[in-house]
Amino acid sequence: MDKLRQKDYFLFASAMYSQPISCSSLVEQATSPFVSFHQRLGCFHSDWHQHEWGQLIYAEKGCIHVNSRTKQILIPSGYGVWIPPDTDHEIRSTSSQTNIRSICFPVADNNGSLRQTISVFPMSTLLREMIRYTNRWNQGPVDEAQATTFLQTVQGLLPEEIDKAVIVYLPSTTHAKLLPITTYIQTHLARPINVQWLASEFGLSVRTLSRLFRQQLGTSFSGYCKIARIMRALELIELGCDNVSQVATDVGYESLATFSNNFLAICGHRPLQFIHSKRLY
Template sequence: MLPLAGYLSEIDVHPQSVYVLHEKVERRFSMHTHEKGQLTYVEGGIAYCNMPDRSYVVPARHYIWVPKHQQHYMQIRHSKATTIRNLYFYSHNDHLHPFYSRLGIYPVNELLQQMIAYSARWERHVLPGDPGFSFLSAIKDILPEISTTALPVALPTTQHERLRPVLLYIAQHFDQQLTLESVSHEFDLSPRTLSRLFTNILNMSFVQYLKTLRVVKGIEMILQTNQTLSEIAYQTGYSSIAAFSKVFYQLTNKRPSSFQQGIY
């Protein structure tokens, strides 16, 4: 097995290849970029794709497309059961469709799931003319057609010295009845000042950030626990399933019951 740095440097050695990586390696990379577009499929559990300014949640039976040159690293939290599969595609024809230049998270239908599973018979570089190259290329070719509705759950992050402690506090108390006023008081800030920090630094209001965080935590609980939706709603700070479901649908265009039942 290659050392960790070897896998990362090897991805771009052959620009025309499809690089197949099914070992649990991508999750151990630090922030990085490469010349190839990346498809990471989350088979079970939940994964996070972290960018310099935000973190994307990638639920089970979804994949994330990471365009070439995009700084990122994958993170698996709390679950050894989470399985991810990675395919890195040549980028010389990315200009043929705008899909390939946009980061996005998409549900995986039965066809794509079976094709990704079949790709496990190859490992590392598959070059033009090699057995399997046409098949792997077909995966890339069908993505724009079958991936039309992205899952828009992105949680902004920041290293700003005044706002970062606030975000950490909210992450620790998201199940409580937080308000702009109560959080402002906790940090000896005026509500107006805190509101401006969220808007100017995260380009998102305090309320929108809190809603997004709670939905991310809700998805995590749905996929990694056996709790009821009522229990999850309460543990994410909502007084009813209806309130939780409404916010969940606003952000994901899906009902939480869909995730719980595995309907994507």
């Protein structure tokens, strides 16, 4: 079995043995005005849920996927994601090494920047240590006034963190003609994907297919493929592939320079720089 097939098998097997987690019950059963959750979960999937509190998640190890009704989002290890209040979402991971840290808390009504959209960003050292600190709240009595002040400080830091947001998400669709096409793209990223061939294969004209991508997904066909390939590259890196040339090939790039430039444009780092930075977390 070649390396790419081994990685695909690993992802499939992980999904088959995924443990269910009820995030909604964690919030509903909370006796304090916040929830602090720190656990090595491995492969898991949550229920679809929403809550009145905002949620900050830190992927300490392993990739975490967050799906909203309009986006499929990837959070690489070392990155954080902010989920605004009242956002319907689910959380999952196919990594056996997943270590997740999360805090949920009320958001001030006048903090509009934290009520807009899901954002993924590289965690600063300060915010990373602050979310780790909240694990203490699970180990004994908590001074709620002190915790509230602490979380207000976190809220004050988040807008600056969100300003560093990266585009590691794909727009979602339920469109009857487009859904099978996006599914095909995501499962054949190692192969060249030609818009002319794909349109013909699914019984559409190139013009119609291009229009569907723009109207339904808000992006071009090539833009969708670029983000899908980089997100897949991030998953492969999380699985331990640290050979940049191999990763580029496995996600369908013939040019290493193009792969590196696209990776930089989306993630803010060159692939090798990203791989090296992971060793610091």
